[in-house]
Amino acid sequence: MLGMLAVILLALSWIADGTGDEGDSISHFLIARHAWSHPELLLYHWGKPVFTLLASPFAQLGFWGIKLFNIGCSVVSAALAIQVARALSIKRAYLLPLLLVTVPFFLFYSLSGLTEPLFNAALMAGIYLFIRSKRVAASLIISFLPFVRSEGLVILTLVLIYIVVIRCWKHIPLLFAGHVIYAAAGSFAGKKPHWVFSEMSYAELRSGYGSGTWSWFFERMPEIYGVALTILLTLGLIWSIKKLMMDRRGNPMNRELLFLVYGSATSVFLFHVIAWAMGWFHSMGMLRVMVGIMGPSAIVGLVGANSIMSVGSKRARKYILITIILGIVISPFASRNYGFDYKRQFCLNPSQVVAEQAAEYIENEFGDYSGRVFAFEAPYISVALGVDMYDWYLWKSLKTEYYDAMPAETIIVWDDWYAPVECGATREYLDSKEEVIFLQEFSIPNPYGKPEQRVCAVYLKK
Numbered sequence: 001m002l003g004m005l006a007v008i009l010l011a012l013s014w015i016a017d018g019t020g021d022e023g024d025s026i027s028h029f030l031i032a033r034h035a036w037s038h039p040e041l042l043l044y045h046w047g048k049p050v051f052t053l054l055a056s057p058f059a060q061l062g063f064w065g066i067k068l069f070n071i072g073c074s075v076v077s078a079a080l081a082i083q084v085a086r087a088l089s090i091k092r093a094y095l096l097p098l099l100l101v102t103v104p105f106f107l108f109y110s111l112s113g114l115t116e117p118l119f120n121a122a123l124m125a126g127i128y129l130f131i132r133s134k135r136v137a138a139s140l141i142i143s144f145l146p147f148v149r150s151e152g153l154v155i156l157t158l159v160l161i162y163i164v165v166i167r168c169w170k171h172i173p174l175l176f177a178g179h180v181i182y183a184a185a186g187s188f189a190g191k192k193p194h195w196v197f198s199e200m201s202y203a204e205l206r207s208g209y210g211s212g213t214w215s216w217f218f219e220r221m222p223e224i225y226g227v228a229l230t231i232l233l234t235l236g237l238i239w240s241i242k243k244l245m246m247d248r249r250g251n252p253m254n255r256e257l258l259f260l261v262y263g264s265a266t267s268v269f270l271f272h273v274i275a276w277a278m279g280w281f282h283s284m285g286m287l288r289v290m291v292g293i294m295g296p297s298a299i300v301g302l303v304g305a306n307s308i309m310s311v312g313s314k315r316a317r318k319y320i321l322i323t324i325i326l327g328i329v330i331s332p333f334a335s336r337n338y339g340f341d342y343k344r345q346f347c348l349n350p351s352q353v354v355a356e357q358a359a360e361y362i363e364n365e366f367g368d369y370s371g372r373v374f375a376f377e378a379p380y381i382s383v384a385l386g387v388d389m390y391d392w393y394l395w396k397s398l399k400t401e402y403y404d405a406m407p408a409e410t411i412i413v414w415d416d417w418y419a420p421v422e423c424g425a426t427r428e429y430l431d432s433k434e435e436v437i438f439l440q441e442f443s444i445p446n447p448y449g450k451p452e453q454r455v456c457a458v459y460l461k462k
Helices: 002-015 024-034 039-043 049-059 063-087 093-101 104-109 116-131 135-143 152-165 173-188 221-244 255-278 288-309 314-334 342-346 350-366 379-385 400-405 418-423 427-431
Strands: 410-415 436-445 453-461
Touching: 002 063, 002 093, 002 104, 024 049, 024 063, 024 379, 039 049, 039 173, 049 063, 049 116, 063 093, 063 116, 063 288, 093 104, 093 221, 093 288, 093 314, 104 221, 104 288, 104 342, 116 135, 116 152, 116 255, 116 288, 135 152, 135 173, 152 173, 152 255, 221 255, 221 288, 221 314, 255 288, 288 314, 350 379, 350 410, 350 436, 350 453, 379 410, 410 418, 410 427, 427 436
Parallel strands: none
Antiparallel strands: 410 453, 436 453
16 A cells, blocks of 8 residues: 555556646755755755755756655655554554555645655654654664754653653753754854744744634644544544553553554644644644644554454444445545635646746746846746745845835736735735836636636736
8 A cells, every 4th residue: 555655656647747736845845955055045944954854856857856755754654653553553554655645635745845745754663763762863864853843842842851761861952952963063164053933933921823712723633634534533543541440450551552643643732723723933823834744643543443343243333444444545535625626726826826827927938038037926927937035136025124125127027925914025016116017917717716807916126
């Protein structure tokens, strides 16, 4: 089944042109792609330095290359999940790739430039090495997790507690290796040693995106994990509560399973529940962040599946297993809201389509535009045009305070989200500038919510 997961992901990477999302997925790809020509990006905290370093060779192949990198991460995480389950004597570990491949989020975010698949793979590697008593290597891997995703700090705290519980005091300093090494690397690059903390993107008890309800992530679990894994994950958590409440003379829950598997799956989830409800750490209530803990979550789901099969006769268990497998396979195709939607999940979205149309128009209108100055903000426009957003001579921000920095003959590509929302550059603002000429507008209906139309417009500053 692991081979099936790899084949499906590789096939989709070849036939589907989607990018996972239109924002962070593209931004991480661009940072990794241009890190070789702009080495300072290797220490750009928001970009996640470990991800940038490891993904940069693949990003040189274009967006398909970054898909290959994340496919590798997802397949490795599934393989490690199998090994972890077997090492913990959890039955039917062969079901794990099937559980994962039928989770829409896991599948289509594996075909992105996002950091979650690498986080998932690194987390599973750390868990596996701890279970195999290779604590030095495990601690070192976990120490770098905060430089893959910010949730690594949550895992770092969890593992610190685990190491204290098992009394492996000598391994505690290793958990800070990632911060020490990157602090030193930053110092060589001219940064202050504390940059690993001072430049953290989300280390504030506030959010520019507001806050949500305490139930937000719980209500959206079928969307995050798919229907089948949500049910099995819930059963696995119920089983764990029962196990923890057993009499001491019973068979207590394995500490590695409790801290490393259940702890990882629940701590990150609850962290985001709290952050979104309280409006902390610039949380947006994003659901995709849970892809980073999909490996441990699938193992908990496997425990839930085994708990169902622990009842009844041996013959009955056979039919229960068949029913569970059928349920897992059918669920993503039976639910419109929580299942697969090829066009929405695996193809370019409407905002990217109009960006491609604008890029084609610019190529036809201006011919070889290499050396021209562009002003835009939406990351995908950089991909469509082939313009380096980190070349400060050829790219200018659309933020209104930077308008005067745009030289004459700058080609402005306006989009309907990043330009007005992130930069304050509305169409009215551009139209009010006498030296700005409107050239062309491209629009397409958006069937996936607001805005009802996705628009991209091309201007020229005289």
